Structure formats: structure tokens, C-alpha cells
Amino acid sequence: ESGAVLFQAHGRLDAAQIGRAIGERLLQLTGDETLAGALRRLGDRADDATLKDAAMRRTPYFCAGCPHNTSTQVPDGSRALAGIGCHYMAQWMDRETATFTQMGGEGASWIGEAPFTSTDHVFQNIGDGTYFHSGLLAIRACVGAQVNITYKILYNDAVAMTGGQSVDGPMDVMRISRQVHAEGVSEIAVVTDDPQKYPPDADWAPGVRIYHRDLLARVQREMREVLGTSVIIYDQTCAAEKRRRRRRGLMETPNERLFINEAVCEGCGDCGTQSNCVALVPVETDLGRKRAIDQSACNLDYSCNKGFCPSFVSVIGSTKKKPVPSADSVNLQSNETLASVETGIEKPYSIILTGVGGTGVVTIGAIVGMAAHVARMGCSVLDMAGLAQKGGAVTSHIILTPQPDEMTATHIADGGSDLLLGCDVVSAAAQETRIKLSSQTTSVVNTHKMMTGDFTRDPDQKFPLDELLEDIRSTSGRVSTVPATELAKRVFAEPLTANLIMLGYAYQCEALPIPHEAIEKAIELNGRDVDTNLAAFRLGRKTAADTAEANAPLGRLGANPDVSSERLEEELLTRRRDLLHESHGPEVAAQLSDWVSRARHSIDACYHDVLIPPLIESAFRVLYQKDEYEVARLYTAPEFRKSLSEEFDGRFKLRVHLAPPLLSRMDPESGRPRMRSFGPWVFTVFKVLSALRWARGKWFDPFRFSEEKVLQKKFQADFQRT
Ligand code: SF4
Ligand code: SF4
Structure with a gap:
């Protein structure tokens, strides 16, 4: 009519758009009141163009304990291509993984790209179902084209994306190794969460090497140097499928659960970085955000405990406590x-x-x-x-x-x-x-x-x-x-x-x-x-x-609005001073009071509301040391046992994961001290250490020269001067 666009050629076309376009023209011809009302209602809807993005978006994510949390990691300096399957989601997880093809085309795009890029090598993720469906043909094409590519065949023993159906056809990890070997793949490695599970007479292809998943980064670094097409078969059962099998009694449930000692946790988030696991949830406390494991969501993958954190405790032989309703x-x-x-x-x-x-x-x-x-x-x-x-x-x-x-x-x-x-x-x-x-x-x-x-x-x-x-x-x-x-x-x-x-x-x-x-x-x-x-x-x-x-x-929700800011400030100071008194003794607690009172005198009263509470928090953090004595005290505190009894039933044993400076060696893979696991006897050591906390910083304190302590002393001196 006027040369204007009636319906855009891209995006959604729905019944309301068509209804409006036709209705407006009919209205011009008929003047019908009912039609006019209907068009007004249609016009009253939100307009796409005016809707801004919501403040948060819920994108799908790997399940708790999902094997892809580990298997889709890429070593520094490399990149990966995605494919069809749950692992596709790696694209929105900062994993240097981008672009995907149709099912079975995984890696074929690299044949076209490789001659025209300065990148020497890529990793290509491919699910086991896709591999069996048609992906093997793409591997064959890459071998034929002599491109440098490492396929990561993600063997999770189920068609997870559509609800855990079993994979079509006869397939297992050994058979895959023999198939890709027959196709002419240059190197094959198997990476798994349990290298011991394969029988001694397993029928592997010649030259297959088997590694624990902790060595995945090293295996990938080696594979990217291999010329031609290489394959890593990452073998770990789908977490959702494991949960289903355990519920049906088809798979044994491990008798170990991980628990985070909330008081020891510093809220750094490294456990999330290590595991990419959504069963780690925030806990907002008076001392800031900490972490807890949502035991109902946890699928017992244990990769959150791969970092350098003394908060993790293994609870062995317990059952998860059934919550008690109060209907x-x-x-x-x-x-x-x-x-x-x-x-x-x-x-x-x-x-x-x-x-x-x-x-x-x-x-x-x-x-x-x-x-x-x-x-x-x-x-x-x-x-x-x-x-x-x-x-x-x-x-x-x-x-x-x-x-x-x-x-x-x-x-x-x-x-x-x-x-x-x-x-x-x-x-x-x-x-x-x-x-x-x-x-x-x-x-x-x-x-x-x-x-x-x-x-x-x-x-x-x-x-x-x-x-x-x-x-x-x-x-x-x-x-x-x-x-x-x-x-x-x-x-x-x-x-x-x-x-x-x-x-x-x-x-x-x-x-x-x-x-x-x-x-x-x-x-x-x-x-x-x-x-x-x-x-x-x-x-x-x-x-x-x-x-x-x-x-x-x-119960009562929210803070009491009648409480004055002076009282809130005083309560905060009391809580922080009490904690310092309990953990570091009266002198350190008095130091906090002294700093705060000096600040109150030197800062104009009209700024106290704004400046004193953050100053109390900063001074507390400078004085409070979560050192060996404090970790020991927190593990012997009654609150720790209480929090365990709220989560677990039955008689259980505890193992604590620590990297004591005098006992732990450096892990060459991670560049961090290697964590060691200590049985129930360690609680006796904790008791002794906790009782000896008065010795902190004295000439006979064996920990006084640690790097952290020296740094902390410097911070305290700087703070005092400021
Ligand atoms: S549990 Fe440990 S790694 Fe996780 S946030 Fe707390 S301190 Fe950090
Ligand atoms: S053990 Fe840790 S990584 Fe594994 S599922 Fe539970 S919270 Fe996630």
C-alpha cells in the first residue's frame, strides 16, 4: 500500500502480528466496534523493541558433577570446536570453545578452515552418540585431509541431552579405540575418572595410553603437538544417569560425601572454578558470602575438592539427613x-x-x-x-x-x-x-x-x-x-x-x-x-x-527498621571484637577497639555512618588470620559438629583435606601445594593446636615465618600508620 514493511523477513511471525495487519485493514472497511476493541487489546501488548534484556538470564548449564565440567576444559593457548550434545553448552562457559556443525559434521569445518588460518591445531568435542551416528565419518575425513586436530570423544554412556536413553548400537571405549585406530588416527589416549575399572585383558587398539582425569591438561598439551588426527576418549558416566542408576539400585552409591566447613570457607569461589559445579551454592553470613554444597543436588563427583582449600571435609559412611517437615x-x-x-x-x-x-x-x-x-x-x-x-x-x-x-x-x-x-x-x-x-x-x-x-x-x-x-x-x-x-x-x-x-x-x-x-x-x-x-x-x-x-x-523477615545506625555499628564492633578475642586473644581484640576509637575521634561525626562500619570490617580483616591455629580452632568448635549433624545421619568418619606447609609438596601440574587427606586422628592435633593459639607469633611459633604471616604483619603495620 505505502511501500512500508508489512511483516519483517526475520525473527518471529505470530498470530497477533498477522491479526493486527489484517484487522486494521478490515476496520477501515467496516468500522466494527468489536474489532476495534480486539485491536486495542492487541496493541496493548509489550512491544519487542521496548523490552530491554532482563537483569539476569537463566541459561542451561552442565548438571552437578557432569563429566563435561572437566572434559571440555582446554589447555591455555588452544581452542576447541563444539558439536551436538550437552557439551554444546561449553560455548557459554569461557572455555575457548566456539562454533558447531550439524550432527556428524564435527571437525569437518576444520578441514576447510585449517589451510587459511595461522592456528596449527584445534580440539573438537564430539559426543559418543554423535560419534556412533555419523561422527566417525568426519574423523575419517580429517585423517584423509591430514589436518592437525584432536577429537575428544566424550563417552558418557548415555544419550544425556534427551533424558538418558542408552546409546544405539554396540559401543564401548575399547571398541572406539579400535575403530579410530583402524581409520588411521595417529595417537589415542583414554582419560577417565577411574583408570582401574578396565579389565586387565581389555581389548584396546595398539598404543592406547590410559590416564586419570587429573592429567587431562597434560595429555591435551601433548596431543596438540601430534601431527595429523589424534583422539582422546574421555570416559566418565553422565552424572544425571549415575543418579538415576543409583536410585534404581543399578549402581553403587559411594559412601563418601563432601562437606564445606562454612567457618573455614573464605568465599573465594575457587571450588566453583575447579569444578564448574552448580551444586555449590552461596551462603550469606555475617562474615560475607561463603559456600555450601547442596547435598540434594550433589552427584558425588568430588572435583570441587581439587583446589587449595582447607574447608573441605569428607564425610564417610553417613546418609544424607532427611529434612523434617513442620506442616x-x-x-x-x-x-x-x-x-x-x-x-x-x-x-x-x-x-x-x-x-x-x-x-x-x-x-x-x-x-x-x-x-x-x-x-x-x-x-x-x-x-x-x-x-x-x-x-x-x-x-x-x-x-x-x-x-x-x-x-x-x-x-x-x-x-x-x-x-x-x-x-x-x-x-x-x-x-x-x-x-x-x-x-x-x-x-x-x-x-x-x-x-x-x-x-x-x-x-x-x-x-x-x-x-x-x-x-x-x-x-x-x-x-x-x-x-x-x-x-x-x-x-x-x-x-x-x-x-x-x-x-x-x-x-x-x-x-x-x-x-x-x-x-x-x-x-x-x-x-x-x-x-x-x-x-x-x-x-x-x-x-x-x-x-x-x-x-x-x-518467622520475622528483614531487619528491624527502628534500630539506630549507632547501635548497628556498636553491634558490629562487638561481634568482630568477640571473634578476635576468641581466636587471637584479648590484645588483638583491644587493638581493633583502639583503631576504631582513634578513627571515631579523627573523623567528623557526620561521616561516621558511612565510614566507620567499613573501617571496622577492614581493620578486622587485617587483624584476623585464618592460619593453622585458627583453622584448628574452627574444626574443634561445637558449631562445626552441629552443622554436620544437621546435614548427615548415622555414624560417620571424617577426613579433612589440607596442605600443611611443613608436609605438602608442590604439584607440578597445578603449581599449588598438593592437598593431603587426614583421618579422624587429625582432630586431636587440631585440639592441641587450638589450645596453643596463645603461642601465635611468639619466638617458638613454628609458623611465624610463613609468607602469609610476614605479609599480614606488613598489612597491620601499614594499616596502623594509615
Ligand atoms: S569452599 Fe574453599 S574454595 Fe570454595 S569458596 Fe570456600 S574457601 Fe573458596
Ligand atoms: S562433589 Fe562437589 S563437584 Fe561433585 S557434584 Fe558434589 S558439589 Fe559438585
Whole structure:
């Protein structure tokens, strides 16, 4: 008509865009009021162009203990090419890994690139399923083209990306070695987490060398010098598959668990760097951010303990403690006290449901679908999961209609969502979710701060809850926030019940127009943890109806706003002074008081609020030494035993991992002192050392000349002068 673009040639084309283009023209011809109203509603949706990126993004990540956390590492000075499979995600993990091909084309692109680049060699990751499907042909092509490439065949014993199916065809590590040898590969190495597992008569190809995975960097450095096509077979079973096999009794569960002594932890994040593991979670404490292992998520890979950290303890022979629910604190047996809610619809009703893969979001969609069916409504549930089972975002488009035969679409149009059920605030605030919202949308959002995989590489990552909620508010109508995961943990000792709490909350807010009897019936038909899930649904309803009663299990939240800044400052000083007194003695504690009082005298009172608290923290850090005596004290403190008993049941033995300066040698691979593991007797040594802490710095203190101590003395002198 006017030469303007009607539909752009790239990006999404959805029903709303087409509807607007046709509707506007029909309106010019007919002037129809109903059509005008419909077009206004379509125009009221969020516009792609105005939606900025959310403050945080939930990208899929390797599972806890995943073999790819180690196998996709690349030595300094090299780069790798990605391929089809979970290992594809290495591309967003700072691993010098970029570009991928179609399945089976892995490495073929290098044949074309190699003659035109100054890079001599690349690593090519390829999954075992892809290798068997067609990847062997690409290896053959590289051998034929005589390019310098090292294939890393990632043998994880399962088709992990699609849920752990077994790999097609007869395949094992020995057979792969013989196949690639027959293709003319110049060198073959096997790297594994357990070199002892192969039988002595294993039928390897000639010349195959076998290494422990701790030597992967060295093997890769050697392989990149080999001319032609070489192969590393990285053999370690998929972590998710191991978990499944252990649950079904098909694989032995190791009797060792790792535990982080929170008091010893300095929050440096090196365990995340070493392991890339998402089971390492932040713990916010009075002394700053520390780390803990989420024992429910941990898949017992132990690579977080590869660094140089005295906080790690092996707990041997224990069982993970089952959390104790406290559901009795709120009456959840019936719906008696709850006001009834208007339900039923006269036109289609759209719900966008978002959450994190593996936390039961798809089940919630299925429950809503079944509830609609029970209520004789129409319902379509469209799950968009992608790589979501690896901790990524899951989105379900749920459309309800008054009658089953009135369903005309399965995909929610932009701006077309009536309810956003955000079981995870990060995926709820994502651009692709917000595009579905409008001022007509009611949003119910879980405020739980679940870190993304980026936390493994960014130890200081902040969780931008306020910004994420603001992003949602800017595109939605009414927004309700629910501390659903915290409630789920406190009341049911099971975080996965949070989604049912969310469902109950949305229902009681009149944002989920299905009768509660039908929803409860659907929960029963789902058949898993029926009583707990029913109670969680009712708790959600109660939270919406009477926040005070339902939130009682959470206790008092937030700081008391009436406390003056002087009192907070004094309390901080007291806490830090007490800790120094306990750990380093009265003289050091008095030194802190002295520095602070001198600062108070010399700094104008109007700046005290701003300057004194950070000064207390800095002075404390300069005086406090987490040296051999202090680590010993922290390991003998009653709080350590208490924290262990909160996580583990049964009689267990402890092994502590340390690198004592007088006993440890340097590890040539890592350039760090080699960690050694000490049995239960070390606690007697800790007791003695802890009792001798008064000797710190005296002429007979054997540790007084260590590099750290000398540096600390210098810091203290500098601080004193300043
Ligand atoms: S490496 Fe050790 S000190 Fe650093 S964050 Fe991990 S547990 Fe804490
Ligand atoms: S042992 Fe450590 S690296 Fe392994 S799964 Fe558990 S937390 Fe992750």
C-alpha cells in the first residue's frame, strides 16, 4: 500500500502480528466496534523493541558433577570446536570453545578452515552418540585431509541431552579405540575418572595410553603437538544417569560425601572454578558470602575438592539427613477456613508458566491440564523445554477454554497472557516471557533467589531480585510476590512443593479460573506425594488469603527498621571484637577497639555512618588470620559438629583435606601445594593446636615465618600508620 514493511523477513511471525495487519485493514472497511476493541487489546501488548534484556538470564548449564565440567576444559593457548550434545553448552562457559556443525559434521569445518588460518591445531568435542551416528565419518575425513586436530570423544554412556536413553548400537571405549585406530588416527589416549575399572585383558587398539582425569591438561598439551588426527576418549558416566542408576539400585552409591566447613570457607569461589559445579551454592553470613554444597543436588563427583582449600571435609559412611517437615504449624488438612473463589470462564484464558528445568514445572502444567479436563473445560498445554533439564528455563503455554471444542490456538500471542505463574523469577522476567504480558496480566512470582550457572565463574554474582521484579512490573498488571520456596522448605522440607504453593496462591487470587475441587482431583490423579502436594496447594491458598498466618513459619523477615545506625555499628564492633578475642586473644581484640576509637575521634561525626562500619570490617580483616591455629580452632568448635549433624545421619568418619606447609609438596601440574587427606586422628592435633593459639607469633611459633604471616604483619603495620 505505502511501500512500508508489512511483516519483517526475520525473527518471529505470530498470530497477533498477522491479526493486527489484517484487522486494521478490515476496520477501515467496516468500522466494527468489536474489532476495534480486539485491536486495542492487541496493541496493548509489550512491544519487542521496548523490552530491554532482563537483569539476569537463566541459561542451561552442565548438571552437578557432569563429566563435561572437566572434559571440555582446554589447555591455555588452544581452542576447541563444539558439536551436538550437552557439551554444546561449553560455548557459554569461557572455555575457548566456539562454533558447531550439524550432527556428524564435527571437525569437518576444520578441514576447510585449517589451510587459511595461522592456528596449527584445534580440539573438537564430539559426543559418543554423535560419534556412533555419523561422527566417525568426519574423523575419517580429517585423517584423509591430514589436518592437525584432536577429537575428544566424550563417552558418557548415555544419550544425556534427551533424558538418558542408552546409546544405539554396540559401543564401548575399547571398541572406539579400535575403530579410530583402524581409520588411521595417529595417537589415542583414554582419560577417565577411574583408570582401574578396565579389565586387565581389555581389548584396546595398539598404543592406547590410559590416564586419570587429573592429567587431562597434560595429555591435551601433548596431543596438540601430534601431527595429523589424534583422539582422546574421555570416559566418565553422565552424572544425571549415575543418579538415576543409583536410585534404581543399578549402581553403587559411594559412601563418601563432601562437606564445606562454612567457618573455614573464605568465599573465594575457587571450588566453583575447579569444578564448574552448580551444586555449590552461596551462603550469606555475617562474615560475607561463603559456600555450601547442596547435598540434594550433589552427584558425588568430588572435583570441587581439587583446589587449595582447607574447608573441605569428607564425610564417610553417613546418609544424607532427611529434612523434617513442620506442616503441622499451619492447618492444611482441609479448605474449611478458606473463602470460596469465583471460577469459570466465558472466553479463552491464557496462562504462561515459567520455571527451572528439573523442578517440576512441566508437572504443574500437566496438573492444570488435568484439572481443566476434570472441570470439563478445554485445555492445551504447550511445553517449551529445550535444554531446560540442564537447569535452564522452562516455559509452558497453557490455554483454557470454556468448552473443549473451542480451542483454536496452542501458542499464547504476544501480550495475550492473562496469568503469569512465575515459579522462577529469572525466567519470569526473561524478555520472551514479558513479551506475552500486558496490563491485563496478573503475575504471581516466586521470589526465591536461585543462582544461575554463571555463579560458578562469578563468585561475587549478585541476585538482582528487585530489578527482575521491576522488569516484570513494567510489563504486567497486578504483580504478587510469594516466598514460595522458603515456605516449601520450612513447612514441607521439600523445595519442589513451591510450585504447588504458587498454584494455590494464583487460585486464591482469582487468577486461575478452575474450581479447586478439580485441581485437588488432578493432584490426586498425578499420584505422587498426594498428601504433601494437596497441603502445599492449600498453603498457597492460605498465603494469598491470610499472609500473616501462612507466613508464620518463616518467622520475622528483614531487619528491624527502628534500630539506630549507632547501635548497628556498636553491634558490629562487638561481634568482630568477640571473634578476635576468641581466636587471637584479648590484645588483638583491644587493638581493633583502639583503631576504631582513634578513627571515631579523627573523623567528623557526620561521616561516621558511612565510614566507620567499613573501617571496622577492614581493620578486622587485617587483624584476623585464618592460619593453622585458627583453622584448628574452627574444626574443634561445637558449631562445626552441629552443622554436620544437621546435614548427615548415622555414624560417620571424617577426613579433612589440607596442605600443611611443613608436609605438602608442590604439584607440578597445578603449581599449588598438593592437598593431603587426614583421618579422624587429625582432630586431636587440631585440639592441641587450638589450645596453643596463645603461642601465635611468639619466638617458638613454628609458623611465624610463613609468607602469609610476614605479609599480614606488613598489612597491620601499614594499616596502623594509615
Ligand atoms: S574454595 Fe574453599 S574457601 Fe573458596 S569458596 Fe570454595 S569452599 Fe570456600
Ligand atoms: S562433589 Fe562437589 S563437584 Fe561433585 S557434584 Fe558434589 S558439589 Fe559438585
